Each structure stands twice: as C-alpha cells, then as structure tokens.
Amino acid sequence: xxxxxxxxxxxxxxxxxxxxxxxxxxxxxxxxxxxxxxxxxxxxxxxxxxxxxxxxxxxxxxxxxxxxxxxxxxxxxxxxxxxxxxxxxxxxxxxxxxxxxxxxxxxxxxxxxxx
Amino acid sequence: xxxxxxxxxxxxxxxxxxxxxxxxxxxxxxxxxxxxxxxxxxxxxxxxxxxxxxxxxxxxxxxxxxxxxxxxxxxxxxxxxxxxxxxxxxxxxxxxxxxxxxxxxxxxxxxxx
Numbered sequence: 449x450x451x452x453x454x455x456x457x458x459x460x461x462x463x464x465x466x467x468x469x470x471x472x473x474x475x476x477x478x479x480x481x482x483x484x485x486x487x488x489x490x491x492x493x494x495x496x497x498x499x500x501x502x503x504x505x506x507x508x509x510x511x512x513x514x515x516x517x518x519x520x521x522x523x524x525x526x527x528x529x530x531x532x533x534x535x536x537x538x539x540x541x542x543x544x545x546x547x548x549x550x551x552x553x554x555x556x557x558x559x560x561x562x563x
Numbered sequence: 564x565x566x567x568x569x570x571x572x573x574x575x576x577x578x579x580x581x582x583x584x585x586x587x588x589x590x591x592x593x594x595x596x597x598x599x600x601x602x603x604x605x606x607x608x609x610x611x612x613x614x615x616x617x618x619x620x621x622x623x624x625x626x627x628x629x630x631x632x633x634x635x636x637x638x639x640x641x642x643x644x645x646x647x648x649x650x651x652x653x654x655x656x657x658x659x660x661x662x663x664x665x666x667x668x669x670x671x672x673x674x675x676x
Binding site for chain 2: 483
C-alpha cells in the first residue's frame with residue numbers, strides 16, 4: 449500500500465512564526481503536491497514538484513515556499529505564519545502511468561491553526 | 564485547465580446505484596476526467612479516470628458523453644461507507660501544467676439505510 453505521511457495531524461502556531469509542514473511518501477513517486485482545504489473553497493493547489501529540487505507554483509503560492517531535497521520528502525514552509533493561513537493542509541504524491549496520467553495518493557492532512 | 568460543475572449534494576438509498584453527474588463543458592481534447600472521494604477527516608482517495616471511453620474498475624464505473632462535456636460516476640450498489648464528498652476534476656497528461664488541477668467543492672453523497 450502506498451503510504452503518504454504528514455508530520456502532524458494538528459498544529460497550533462502563533463502569528464509571525466516560521467512553520468514547517470513535512471510530507472513523506474514511501475513509493476518512490478516522482479510527483480508531490482501541497483494543497484490547502486477550506487470550507488466553500490475546495491482543495492486548492494499551493495505548490496507541486498515533479499522531481500528532486502524542482503518546484504512549480506500552483507494556484508495560491510503566496511505566503512508559502514517548498515523544499516524537495518530528497519525524492520521521498522516534500523516540505524511546505526510558511527515563512528511568517530498569518531491567521532489567514534489557518535487551514536487543513538493536504539500532501540499528495542503520484543507517479544506517471546501509461547498515457548501520461550497519474551493517480552494522486554493523499555496523506556491524512558495537517559490541521560494548522562495560527563493564533 | 565477546464566473547470567467542473569457538480570451538484571452540491573445528493574442522497575442515495577443503500578443498495579441502490581448512485582449516479583453522480585459532472586459537467587466539464589470546456590474540457591480540452593487532451594484532458595482526462597478523474598474522480599476522487601473524501602471521507603470525513605481523511606485525505607481524498609482516487610476512484611477512477613478516463614479520457615473518452617467508459618471505464619470500470621472494482622470501485623465504480625465512469626460514463627463520459629460522446630462530446631466529453633459531461634460525465635457520470637456510478638457506484639453500482641451504494642453502501643453506508645460510500646457516504647463522502649466526491650470530486651470530479653479534469654487534468655492534463657504528463658506535462659508541467661498537469662499539476663494544476665483544481666478540486667472544487669464536490670458533491671456530498673449521503674447513503675441512507
């Protein structure tokens with residue numbers, strides 16, 4: 449079974465703190481993604497990565513950065529956390545099947561609260 | 564990327580087929596239709612995907628109209644455990660834009676005894 453793990457299920461931080469959210473996958477997948485999920489807004493893509501040290505912006509990258517130094521690990525960084533970054537954060541990984549399609553496997557999510 | 568439209572909620576009786584519609588009228592020729600579902604407090608789970616032919620796997624069937632502007636996910640014998648939010652997304656194949664698929668609000672399916 450594919451396993452995508454996230455470092456914390458629940459996290460509480462203060463405004464202005466630097467926050468690291470870690471995601472690890474154990475299936476040698478090339479692709480990794482960070483989403484945030486908010487009521488009424490669905491899942492929105494923050495950043496994704498197709499390879500080690502490679503990153504691309506998603507729909508809402510502002511206020512976030514990412515790091516992928518190893519294939520299995522994709523980190524989301526909030527440089528200076530703000531209250532509007534309170535959300536559920538979901539990590540996913542995927543591999544390319546035939547015909548260039550992929551299946552995303554999601555982690556359980558981290559519910560971040562910024563006070 | 565094309566956007567999708569789904570009804571916000573649906574009910575289904577246990578044991579009956581659940582038919583979840585999705586409209587993707589602006590889909591382009593090389594975009595695939597994917598379905599995921601999210602059970603409360605878990606991450607989304609892949610169900611099925613297709614390009615233009617109907618597809619079936621152990622979880623569901625996917626019917627895509629000939630013009631590809633809409634599709635229907637069919638759960639043939641819904642159980643209480645199928646109660647979840649179902650997302651229909653469209654997504655390009657392997658290129659640098661493939662990551663930019665948007666999950667909308669989906670359809671909340673409630674299976675009732």
